[in-house]
Amino acid sequence: MSTTEPDNVALNGPVVGRYRVIPLIEKGATAGMRPAVASKDVQEALALPGTLVADWQDKAIKRLGQLVKQRRGLRVFLDNCTKCGACTDKCHYFLGTRDPKNMPVARQDLIRSVYRRYFTLAGRLFPWLVGARTLNKALLQDWYTYFHQCSQCRRCTVFCPKGIDTSEVTMAGREILASIGLGQQYSQEIITKVKSIGNNLGMKPRALADVLENLEEDILDDTGVPVRLPLDDSRADVLLVTPSADFFAEPHVDGLIGYAKVLHQAGVRWTFSSQASEAANFALFTGQHDHMRDIALRIRNAAVDLAVSRIVIGECGHAWRVAYSYLDALVGPLDFLDPAHSRVEHICEVTHQLLTQGRITLDPQRNAGKVITYHDSCNVARGASMGQRAGGQFRIPRELLAASVPRVVEMSADTTKQKTFCCGGGGGLLTDDMMAVRIKGALPRAQALQSVVDSDEVTHLVAICAICKTQLSSVLPHYGLQHVQVTSLHHLVGDALVL
Amino acid sequence: MSKLIDSLETDHEGYLKRRSDWTRALAVELAGADGIDLHEAHWEVINFLQEYYENYDIAPAIRILTKQIGKRYGPEKGNSKYLYELFPKGPAKQACRYAGLPKPTGCV
Numbered sequence: 044m045s046t047t048e049p050d051n052v053a054l055n056g057p058v059v060g061r062y063r064v065i066p067l068i069e070k071g072a073t074a075g076m077r078p079a080v081a082s083k084d085v086q087e088a089l090a091l092p093g094t095l096v097a098d099w100q101d102k103a104i105k106r107l108g109q110l111v112k113q114r115r116g117l118r119v120f121l122d123n124c125t126k127c128g129a130c131t132d133k134c135h136y137f138l139g140t141r142d143p144k145n146m147p148v149a150r151q152d153l154i155r156s157v158y159r160r161y162f163t164l165a166g167r168l169f170p171w172l173v174g175a176r177t178l179n180k181a182l183l184q185d186w187y188t189y190f191h192q193c194s195q196c197r198r199c200t201v202f203c204p205k206g207i208d209t210s211e212v213t214m215a216g217r218e219i220l221a222s223i224g225l226g227q228q229y230s231q232e233i234i235t236k237v238k239s240i241g242n243n244l245g246m247k248p249r250a251l252a253d254v255l256e257n258l259e260e261d262i263l264d265d266t267g268v269p270v271r272l273p274l275d276d277s278r279a280d281v282l283l284v285t286p287s288a289d290f291f292a293e294p295h296v297d298g299l300i301g302y303a304k305v306l307h308q309a310g311v312r313w314t315f316s317s318q319a320s321e322a323a324n325f326a327l328f329t330g331q332h333d334h335m336r337d338i339a340l341r342i343r344n345a346a347v348d349l350a351v352s353r354i355v356i357g358e359c360g361h362a363w364r365v366a367y368s369y370l371d372a373l374v375g376p377l378d379f380l381d382p383a384h385s386r387v388e389h390i391c392e393v394t395h396q397l398l399t400q401g402r403i404t405l406d407p408q409r410n411a412g413k414v415i416t417y418h419d420s421c422n423v424a425r426g427a428s429m430g431q432r433a434g435g436q437f438r439i440p441r442e443l444l445a446a447s448v449p450r451v452v453e454m455s456a457d458t459t460k461q462k463t464f465c466c467g468g469g470g471g472l473l474t475d476d477m478m479a480v481r482i483k484g485a486l487p488r489a490q491a492l493q494s495v496v497d498s499d500e501v502t503h504l505v506a507i508c509a510i511c512k513t514q515l516s517s518v519l520p521h522y523g524l525q526h527v528q529v530t531s532l533h534h535l536v537g538d539a540l541v542l
Numbered sequence: 543m544s545k546l547i548d549s550l551e552t553d554h555e556g557y558l559k560r561r562s563d564w565t566r567a568l569a570v571e572l573a574g575a576d577g578i579d580l581h582e583a584h585w586e587v588i589n590f591l592q593e594y595y596e597n598y599d600i601a602p603a604i605r606i607l608t609k610q611i612g613k614r615y616g617p618e619k620g621n622s623k624y625l626y627e628l629f630p631k632g633p634a635k636q637a638c639r640y641a642g643l644p645k646p647t648g649c650v
Contacts, residue, residue: 079554228554232647243648250598257606291603292650293622323649359649473649475555475635509649 065132072142073483077188078476081226088235089334092224099223100178104161106219111158117215120207121158124148130199130209135464136192139483144189147199147209153186154212187225190216192480194469195328196421201461213470214330221329229474233325234334241341242287242321248274251320254290262300268542270307272299272315275349279314280381281306282346283390284322285357286509295512298358298531304540305394305533309402313355319345322362323509327369328471336373339365343374352381355388358531360469360508363389364426391507392430394536395439398446404541410448415535416501417444417451418488418515419463420508437461440507440532447539452499458491466506468514481514482521489522496527503530546571557638557645561595564642572640576631580640584628586615591641601638601646 083093096102111118130147132138137145144150152174159166159175166175176182195210221231236245246254255272262270273279283306289299306313319341326334346354354377356366366387371377377385397403417440429435437460444451458464467484468477495501504519504527506512516529546568551559556572558564569588573580580588590610594602602610604622612620625633635645 082553229647236647244646244650245600245648247599250600253598254603254606257609261605261609286649288649291646291648293604295650296603296605474647513649 066138066141068143069141070143073140073145073192073480074142074185074188076192076477076480078191078472078474079228080187081221081228081231085228085231085235086221086224086226089221089226089231089331091221091226091231095224099183102223103178103183103219104157106222107154107158107215108162110215110218111162114211114215116208117211120151120209120211121155123205124151124155124207125205127204129202129204130207133199133202134193135196135198135467135487136194136480136484139467139486140192140480142192144185145192147203147207150189150193151207151209151212153182153189154216157182183225186216187220190220191227191472191477192484194421194465194467194472194484196465196469197425198421198462198464201425210470214328216330217328217471218330221331226329227471229476230325230329230471233323234329234331234338237321237323237325237338237341238334241318243323243325244287244291246287246290246320248317248320251290251315251317255315258296258300258303262303266304266542268307270300270303270542272303273313274315275317276312276314277349279312279349279351281311281313281353281355282319282342282349282351283313283315283355283357284319284342284345284362285315285390286323286359286362287321288509288513289357290320292509292513294516294528294530294534295358295509297534297537299533301531301533301535301537301540302357302390304537304542305397305403308540308542309397311397314349314351316345316349318348322356322359322366324362324365325471327361327365335365335369339370339373342366342370343377346377347379352379353384353388354380355390355393357390358507358509358533360420360422360510361426363429364422367427367429389429389439390533391439391443392435394533395430395443398443405446405536405539406541407447407449407539409539410535413448413503413535414450414452414499414501415444415448415503415505415530416454416492416495417441417459417532418454418466418504418506418511419459420506420511421463421465421469423507424461424463434460440505443532443536444505447535450499452495452501454491454495458487464488464491466508466511466514467518469508469510473510473514478517482518485514485518485522488515489519489524492519492524492527493522496524501527503528503535505530505532505535507532553644555645558642561642568642569640576636578629583619584637584640586619587611587625587628587633587637588641590614591637591643595641595643601634601643604634607633
């Protein structure tokens with residue numbers, strides 16, 4: 044910026060948090076970091092080639108041609124970038140890794156250049172003039188690497204004057220890679236499990252029932268109240284679909300207990316389903332629309348089989364995006380639902396409604412001593428709304444927290460709500476073989492958190508996404524923030540609830 | 543010296559592909575490579591994991607693991623701090639690998 048500009052121009056400029064510094068680039072910094080390629084058995088279980096096919100170049104280009112025809116948005120996003128640079132410093136992976144190929148525009152160009160080479164006149168005739176490139180082995184390697192250093196969080200999209208959605212480009216890239224034999228082990232294995240067993244973890248109904256029984260016992264021991272966690276209960280009005288991590292992992296399971304307490308207290312008749320014991324839909328991450336539909340269909344089928352009149356989604360970021368934005372298109376119309384609840388609802392809006400109606404009471408003093416801050420999960424913040432009001436996805440969780448905890452502190456405004464930073468583990472990267480990238484990608488969130496820890500002695504970081512909870516619990520210790528407890532929103536609600 | 547694990551099929555993170563390949567000697571070897579000398583306390587956890595897996599086709603949730611270990615072997619053992627002391631890289635992942643069970647994979 045020129046130093047001769049008047050002061051008011053600087054004041055009206057973009058807000059950059061005082062602790063966030065745009066790094067110098069470091070070429071190839073994370074070029075060697077990529078997740079394991081899907082094994083032959085996993086690929087073949089999904090009717091994909093077991094290993095890289097011999098004619099991979101032709102197949103990849105052909106598939107790209109099909110995708111730009113089928114997905115109109117993708118074509119627009121590949122066509123209309125003006126290289127203005129607004130996105131370059133908006134990606135948490137770029138800020139954390141300094142690798143220039145993690146600038147969103149550079150990530151898009153991995154495919155854009157190939158698209159130009161084979162599908163535009165100028166690229167076919169004068170590739171050197173328009174940045175068109177031949178798809179070769181080195182570029183293919185970059186596709187695999189850098190499409191797995193994107194969590195599809197869409198923060199860059201918020202700042203793009205053209206609204207280019209990098210996640211759509213990443214999804215297309217991964218879809219093409221899987222179709223030529225280079226799926227990602229973590230995401231593709233999870234898709235095989237949810238399709239065959241009903242949830243990402245591969246918990247069979249017997250294991251699920253055992254967990255729920257154990258949790259009922261724990262709640263009774265803790266509170267003296269017989270709160271039920273029903274499974275496949277045909278008397279239920281509400282089907283609750285939650286990420287399977289809620290049955291299995293810490294701190295997720297305390298959120299699950301919170302949902303059960305709220306629904307119990309309000310007298311809602313509800314159930315889990317062993318058929319749809321998973322809210323997550325990893326096929327969103329891999330761009331595989333057929334699998335996405337199959338996974339979503341389990342929820343519809345379970346709702347029909349149990350004859351429920353409402354579907355409620357638990358604390359899972361991308362599940363909410365799929366439910367809110369795509370469920371009707373994938374498996375709709377959901378015309379069997381109660382007309383007063385004809386849309387799939389989020390557990391936060393349900394709890395909020397019960398609170399507003401006076402059907403539950405929350406006492407924030409029960410969380411005395413806690414100072415909390417709220418991490419907006421990207422797929423909720425930028426992929427959906429919540430409730431029947433504008434900005435509901437930001438306001439409803441915050442209003443619930445304000446009613447549950449005596450002190451809530453906001454992180455810097457350029458790291459929350461629509462401008463929230465990804466936790467660093469979204470979009471199918473929450474796997475141990477990506478830990479180095481996950482730690483680097485959490486940098487902006489860790490910086491914003493550190494700032495409120497310093498200023499307000501924040502003790503708890505709250506999220507409503509299973510991935511965010513696992514990722515932040517795993518990586519915050521690397522930033523010296525292990526004393527901040529990562530917590531489910533419904534854990535705090537459940538603790539504040541007057542039973 | 544040749545290692546037992548070298549002759550067995552594992553996934554990309556070193557978890558056994560076939561549970562039937564597991565032996566006590568293998569568990570000792572895998573733990574030893576991480577600098578852990580397996581004692582009775584470790585075996586209590588490994589044995590429980592295997593038993594649970596036998597019944598439910600999946601490793602137990604961490605909460606169930608802590609609860610059951612506490613019930614069986616004494617309340618002072620029924621907490622995750624104790625389990626992390628035994629298996630510093632996480633009881634779910636590290637102990638499952640020694641026990642020859644697949645790693646629980648998902649948003650966990």
